[in-house]
Every structure is written in C-alpha cells, then in structure tokens.
Amino acid sequence: MKRSVFTHRLLPYALLGPQIAITIIFFYWPAIQAVWQSFLLQDAFGLSTMFVGLENYATLIGQPEYYHTLVNTLIFSALVAIISLSLALLLAVQADKPLRAGGVYRTLLIWPYAVAPAVAGVLWAFMFQPSLGLLARGLREMGIDWNPLLDGNHAMTMVVAAAAWKQISYNFLFFLAGLAAIPRSVLEAAAIDGASPTRRFWTIVFPLLSPTTFFLIVVNIVYAFFDTFGIIDAMTAGGPAKATETLVYKVYFDGRLGGDLGGSAAQSVILMVMVIGLTAIQFRYVERKVTY
Amino acid sequence: MIARNIAAAAVLVAATTSAHAQVEIQWWHAMTGGNNQVIVRLADEFNGLQKEYKIVPTYKGSYPDTMNAGIAAFRAGNAPHILQVFEVGTATMMAATGAVKPVHVLMREAGEKFDPQAYVSAVAGYYSTSKGEMLSLPFNSSSTVMWINKDAFRKAGLNPDVPPKTWPEVFEAAKKLKASGHPNCGFSNAWVTWVNVEQLAAWHNISLSTKANGLDGFDTVLQFNSPTHVKHLETLIALQKDKTYDYSGRTNTGEGRFTSGECPIFLTSSGFFGNVRANAKFEWRNAPMPYYDDVAGAPQNSIIGGASLWVMGGKKPEEYKGVAKFFAFLSETDRQVAIHKSSGYLPITKAAYQKTKESGYYKENPHLETPLLELTNKEPTENSRGLRLGNMVQLRDVWAEEIEAALAGKKSAKAALDAAVARGNTMLRQFERTVTR
Numbered sequence: 096m097k098r099s100v101f102t103h104r105l106l107p108y109a110l111l112g113p114q115i116a117i118t119i120i121f122f123y124w125p126a127i128q129a130v131w132q133s134f135l136l137q138d139a140f141g142l143s144t145m146f147v148g149l150e151n152y153a154t155l156i157g158q159p160e161y162y163h164t165l166v167n168t169l170i171f172s173a174l175v176a177i178i179s180l181s182l183a184l185l186l187a188v189q190a191d192k193p194l195r196a197g198g199v200y201r202t203l204l205i206w207p208y209a210v211a212p213a214v215a216g217v218l219w220a221f222m223f224q225p226s227l228g229l230l231a232r233g234l235r236e237m238g239i240d241w242n243p244l245l246d247g248n249h250a251m252t253m254v255v256a257a258a259a260w261k262q263i264s265y266n267f268l269f270f271l272a273g274l275a276a277i278p279r280s281v282l283e284a285a286a287i288d289g290a291s292p293t294r295r296f297w298t299i300v301f302p303l304l305s306p307t308t309f310f311l312i313v314v315n316i317v318y319a320f321f322d323t324f325g326i327i328d329a330m331t332a333g334g335p336a337k338a339t340e341t342l343v344y345k346v347y348f349d350g351r352l353g354g355d356l357g358g359s360a361a362q363s364v365i366l367m368v369m370v371i372g373l374t375a376i377q378f379r380y381v382e383r384k385v386t387y
Numbered sequence: 388m389i390a391r392n393i394a395a396a397a398v399l400v401a402a403t404t405s406a407h408a409q410v411e412i413q414w415w416h417a418m419t420g421g422n423n424q425v426i427v428r429l430a431d432e433f434n435g436l437q438k439e440y441k442i443v444p445t446y447k448g449s450y451p452d453t454m455n456a457g458i459a460a461f462r463a464g465n466a467p468h469i470l471q472v473f474e475v476g477t478a479t480m481m482a483a484t485g486a487v488k489p490v491h492v493l494m495r496e497a498g499e500k501f502d503p504q505a506y507v508s509a510v511a512g513y514y515s516t517s518k519g520e521m522l523s524l525p526f527n528s529s530s531t532v533m534w535i536n537k538d539a540f541r542k543a544g545l546n547p548d549v550p551p552k553t554w555p556e557v558f559e560a561a562k563k564l565k566a567s568g569h570p571n572c573g574f575s576n577a578w579v580t581w582v583n584v585e586q587l588a589a590w591h592n593i594s595l596s597t598k599a600n601g602l603d604g605f606d607t608v609l610q611f612n613s614p615t616h617v618k619h620l621e622t623l624i625a626l627q628k629d630k631t632y633d634y635s636g637r638t639n640t641g642e643g644r645f646t647s648g649e650c651p652i653f654l655t656s657s658g659f660f661g662n663v664r665a666n667a668k669f670e671w672r673n674a675p676m677p678y679y680d681d682v683a684g685a686p687q688n689s690i691i692g693g694a695s696l697w698v699m700g701g702k703k704p705e706e707y708k709g710v711a712k713f714f715a716f717l718s719e720t721d722r723q724v725a726i727h728k729s730s731g732y733l734p735i736t737k738a739a740y741q742k743t744k745e746s747g748y749y750k751e752n753p754h755l756e757t758p759l760l761e762l763t764n765k766e767p768t769e770n771s772r773g774l775r776l777g778n779m780v781q782l783r784d785v786w787a788e789e790i791e792a793a794l795a796g797k798k799s800a801k802a803a804l805d806a807a808v809a810r811g812n813t814m815l816r817q818f819e820r821t822v823t824r
Contacts, residue, residue, distance in 0.1 A: 138821040140483040141462045145821075226571065226649045244636050245627075245795045334637065335791040352451055353781035354458075354479060355817070 132360035139354035151361035168341040172319035179259040183266030191274045208264035216329030219257035247338025250331045258323045273307035313377045409441045412709045413467035417453040425730050440709030466699040473694045475779035482822040488698040491520045497711030509762035513773030514695045517603045523695040527732040529658035530689045530758035531586045537670035539651035543567035550674035557677045561631045564651045573631040574652035577639040580786045589771035592687035600774035605819045609811045612804040620800035627794045637787045657758035660731040673754045687771045689761035777818025785810050
C-alpha cells in the first residue's frame with residue numbers, strides 16, 4: 096500500500112474527523128440507544144421505564160407472527176431481486192445493441208429510479224385498485240377475481256411489482272456499464288467461430304457479468320429488506336392480515352403506531368445483526384469467489 | 388454609575404415587555420382541507436377577541452403522526468399546549484399521568500365556567516372518567532351512519548324514502564341492488580372494526596370488553612366474540628362469496644366506492660358528508676345504522692369517532708389560563724352551531740344541538756342530524772358510553788387481520804373472533820404492565 100505523507104501528524108485525523116463524527120452521531124449512537132431500548136419496557140411517553148432484560152427478545156421469538164413476517168420478507172426479497180435483476184439484464188442486453196436513438200431508450204429506462212418509493216407505491220396502487228385501476232380491470236376481464244384487499248397473494252403480487260419496477264433502472268444502469276466493459280474482440284471471435292447469439296450470451300457475457308450480478312444481488316436484497324417501506328406503507332400498510340408485512344414495516348408498525356418501543360427496538364437490533372451478516376457474506380465469500 | 392443605569396433600564400424594559408407580551412399557545416392538529424380552515428378561522432377569531440393570548444395552530448400530519456409528534460415533543464421537553472388526538476389514542480393519553488392535564492382540573496384551576504352536564508353525554512362520555520370528570524375536550528366527533536345511493540335504490544325497485552332498518556333488510560336490499568347493476572358490491576363499509584365490532588356492540592347494548600369497555604380500568608378483558616358478533620360476521624362471510632357484501636379495507640380509503648356509484652349502500656363515518664356532497668353524481672341520503680331486531684333492546688345508542696383536544700402537562704399557569712379561556716370560547720353555543728354547520732362534525736354541547744334543531748336547519752339537512760339521533764337514541768349504558776383500550780391502534784389491526792382472514796375464507800367467524808379476543812387480551816395485559824407502576 097502506498098504511504099501518503101502529511102505535513103503534520105494530526106492532519107490525517109483532522110481530515111477523518113467529520114466522517115467519524117457523522118458515523119458516531121448517526122450510526123453508533125442510535126444503534127447503542129436501540130440496543131439499550133430493547134432491554135426496556137416503556138410507555139409511549141417515557142414516564143415509566145422498567146428494565147426487563149431479554150424479555151422483549153423472548154416475546155418476539157415466541158411470536159408465530161414474527162416468523163410469518165420473516166418468511167414474508169424472504170419471499171418478498173427473493174421475488175423482487177429475481178424479477179428486477181432478470182428484467183434489467185434483459186433490457187440492458189437489448190439496449191446495448193446498436194440502435195437508432197438508443198440514448199433515448201436508455202434514459203427512459205433509467206428514469207423510474209428517480210421516483211420516490213411512496214410515489215411509486217401510490218402509482219401502482221392506483222393501477223391495481225380493484226374498482227378504478229387499469230390493470231385491475233384487465234385482470235377482471237381475464238376472469239381473475241382481483242381483490243388485493245382480502246387476498247394476500249394478490250397484495251403480495253402488487254407490492255412485488257411496484258418494488259421490482261422501482262429497482263429495474265438501478266440494475267439496468269449497472270448491467271449496461273458491465274456490458275460495456277466486455278471486450279468486443281472476444282465476442283467477435285466467438286461469432287466468427289460460429290457461436291449463436293444465445294450461446295455467446297450464456298458462455299461469454301453472463302460469466303463476465305458475474306461481478307456486477309453478485310454485487311447487484313446483495314444491493315437488491317438490502318433494498319428489498321430496507322428501502323421498500325414507502326411502497327408497502329402506501330400500497331397495503333402490511334395487509335391484508337399481515338400478508339405483505341416485512342420486518343422493517345413491523346418495526347415501524349409496532350414502535351411508531353403501536354407504541355411498543357422495547358419490542359420494536361429488539362426487532363431493529365435483530366435486523367442490524369442481519370445486515371452485518373449480509374455484509375460479511377458479501378465481503379468474505381461473494382467477492383472472493385467472483386472472478387474479476 | 389452609567390453601567391448601573393443601563394442595567395436598571397434593561398430590567399425596566401424587560402419588565403414592560405413581559406407585561407405586554409402575548410402568551411403563545413401552541414395547538415397541534417391533524418385537520419386538512421376545509422376542516423383545516425375551520426381551525427385557522429377559530430384561532431383567528433379567538434386571537435382577535437382578546438390580546439392576552441395567542442393561539443398558534445400547526446398542522447402535524449395524519450392522526451397517528453400528530454399524536455406521535457406530540458409524544459416525541461413531550462419526551463424532548465417541548466410539547467405543545469393543546470394536542471388533537473384521535474379517539475383510539477384516548478387510553479394512551481389518559482394513562483400518561485403527568486404528561487397531560489385533565490380538562491376538568493384545568494377549568495377548575497383557571498376559574499373558567501365549566502359544566503360537564505352541558506355536553507352531549509354520548510360525546511363527552513367517551514373522553515371522561517367513569518365518575519364523569521372530563522379528561523379531554525371533544526373537538527371533532529362523528530358517528531357511523533349508512534349512506535344510500537337513492538338512484539340505485541329506485542333502479543332496483545326499492546323505495547329510498549324507506550331505507551332498510553334492520554340488517555336482514557339491508558342484506559335483502561343489497562341482493563336486489565347487486566342484481567340491478569352492482570355486480571361487485573351490494574353493500575360495504577369503511578373502518579371495518581369500528582363498524583362491525585365496536586359500533587355493533589354499542590348499538591346492540593352488548594359488552595365489547597369488561598369494566599364498561601375499559602372506561603373503568605385498564606384491567607379490562609375483551610369479550611366481543613358474542614353470538615351477535617359471530618352471527619354478523621358469518622353473514623358477511625357468506626355474502627362476501629358472491630359480492631353482495633364486499634370488503635373495502637381497514638380505514639376509509641374505500642369510501643370512493645360509494646361516491647363512484649360502485650357500492651350503493653355504504654356504512655362509514657357521518658364525517659363522510661363533505662366528500663359525498665362534493666363528489667357524488669347521484670341523489671343520496673343517509674340513514675341510521677341497521678340493527679338485528681331479534682336482539683333485545685336494540686337499537687341502543689351509537690358511539691363516536693373523531694378526535695379530542697388534550698392539554699399537555701408541565702406548562703405555566705398563565706398559559707393554562709389561556710387554554711381554559713380558549714376551551715370556554717370553543718364551547719359557546721353559537722360557536723358550536725357554526726362549527727357544526729361548517730364542518731359537518733357533531734355539536735358537543737346540548738344547547739348547540741337544540742339551537743340548530745330549533746332553527747329548522749335539520750329539515751333541509753337531515754343527513755347532519757342522523758348521527759345525533761343515533762348518539763342520543765337512548766341514555767348510554769356501560770356498553771355504549773364509549774371504549775378505552777390501550778394499544779388501540781394495534782388492537783384494531785389485530786382484529787382487522789382476523790376479520791380479513793375470515794372474509795377470505797381461511798377461518799370460521801367464531802374462530803376468527805375468538806382469536807381476535809385472545810390476541811387482543813394479550814396486548815391489553817402488556818399495556819397494563821407499562822402503565823401501572
């Protein structure tokens with residue numbers, strides 16, 4: 096590693112200072128508070144506080160609803176990641192071809208990323224709204240009794256569609272960049288050898304894209320876990336019968352709406368452990384096994 | 388010497404400014420649109436009438452947002468003086484001894500004229516202790532009514548001037564309506580638990596929860612898995628199958644199904660009035676909630692929904708004086724009449740109701756009187772005075788979850804209500820633990 100030379104011994108620390116301060120104030124401090132809160136039983140106003148040790152965790156682990164929400168989150172995240180990644184890859188491969196006005200397509204495909212999650216949620220909720228929505232009408236005419244207010248699978252389809260749609264642009268952008276980095280000469284050589292476009296894709300393009308794909312898988316899972324709150328809140332509020340409640344939504348629901356701060360903090364701590372785990376996996380295994 | 392003079396002058400200036408400074412009173416609320424204007428107008432009017440106090444209203448978002456903002460501000464030591472809290476937050480606010488100042492104490496200490504008997508009992512009872520001590524001032528109140536699409540009734544061969552009175556009559560009417568051009572929804576309702584659990588209990592004089600529905604203590608136990616509730620839910624499940632009844636969600640987001648003409652019968656808040664008046668392109672009316680005529684004593688009286696004004700604790704005496712003056716101002720008969728007519732919410736005093744009635748206003752606007760007739764139908768019993776359950780926001784969601792599961796055909800009515808009661812009781816015990824110290 097290259098050693099930088101600073102004129103003063105303290106200068107590097109001073110330069111690091113702001114970043115460290117931000118990390119402490121906005122990450123460590125709230126994280127420590129959440130851990131502390133998770134050991135307490137407290138009323139909403141903070142007037143009576145009782146130390147209950149691990150009771151909040153025990154209650155959580157004993158709740159069948161918690162596992163239900165966990166399973167929901169896993170299904171939701173897997174669906175969002177798979178759908179948004181595969182569609183984005185398809186679009187990126189198509190947009191990578193020499194096209195007339197290709198720049199316009201690319202710009203349009205990137206656009207949805209600028210839409211706020213809650214706005215995306217409202218947009219899709221409107222299209223799927225049983226009595227007014229365009230898509231809902233189409234489904235009804237196809238003979239499907241579309242009712243996301245009562246049918247959990249319908250509601251899940253709806254939030255997955257919105258959440259995946261929102262993420263396609265981001266994935267598209269990375270795939271496009273990944274495709275641009277693949278040397279043309281390799282592809283041309285394969286073409287001269289008589290490899291069909293499909294074969295070229297699966298034997299050359301796809302393996303060479305694997306670093307991008309693995310990076311995106313982690314990012315997409317983290318997105319589905321944590322950044323889809325706005326979409327879920329705007330579309331289903333976790334309903335019907337908790338069919339679309341994810342772990343993050345439950346933290347909000349129990350803590351902010353329900354006033355159960357201890358239980359909510361315990362859930363946040365568990366989530367924090369999960370993120371740390373995901374990140375560790377990304378660094379330890381994924382990054383090593385992927386060939387750059 | 389000069390320094391001393393300056394200091395003396397500074398003290399003098401400080402004394403005179405504080406003597407003339409207006410006492411500011413913060414009022415956090417959750418009202419939007421036309422009702423926000425009602426609030427602003429009330430504050431302006433009060434500020435214009437006297438110079439000592441200044442009411443500063445601030446919109447803080449939805450009901451849960453406003454309540455949470457108030458709680459967070461209290462924890463940070465800068466709570467507003469007046470906080471508008473929706474009815475389901477009542478138990479949480481009430482349990483926060485020290486964080487709030489009961490209205491009856493406020494009025495007594497400030498020496499304002501205050502007669503708890505002057506308020507409509509079905510309204511004030513919701514926000515009073517079992518001894519009749521008022522804890523928060525009712526502000527915007529409404530009740531459940533049945534909205535009817537008159538054009539759709541005529542088309543189905545029904546007489547809209549004689550609306551269905553009982554639930555069986557509603558089911559019959561809904562079947563006819565469904566057959567005459569409403570294939571997806573004969574009837575429906577918003578606020579699923581408020582209408583089908585809470586109001587159903589009060590309207591039939593059935594206990595929702597022991598200890599007068601929680602009004603007499605936090606050790607209340609839910610018991611709304613009554614035969615009437617089970618029968619009602621069983622019927623809804625059966626009717627959901629062919630869409631004679633169609634579920635419209637937990638809150639009021641489904642109300643548009645009435646104004647769009649999709650659902651010709653719709654049970655929801657009387658506060659829906661403004662929306663109906665603005666958006667319904669057909670002749671409409673409302674009617675009292677239906678009841679089961681085989682339940683003895685039904686109909687009893689309905690309970691309210693809406694919000695009340697809580698006074699936060701830890702403020703200065705002169706600020707409390709201002710708040711008390713403002714509450715007296717709000718309770719004046721003419722002002723109540725004006726609020727009632729402009730917002731569509733219920734008047735909170737008996738005198739205001741009487742005065743509106745005598746002026747003949749209800750002859751032209753009968754839909755504004757329907758909720759009042761329901762609320763005052765009979766003297767409230769301990770099953771119909773109101774309800775006060777901790778963690779009510781979560782409780783309602785748990786109940787709604789079970790009802791949704793039943794309507795989706797995953798559970799029987801009895802099993803769903805039993806589960807709703809059992810899960811709710813666990814949450815009530817948890818709440819009891821956090822508040823009793």
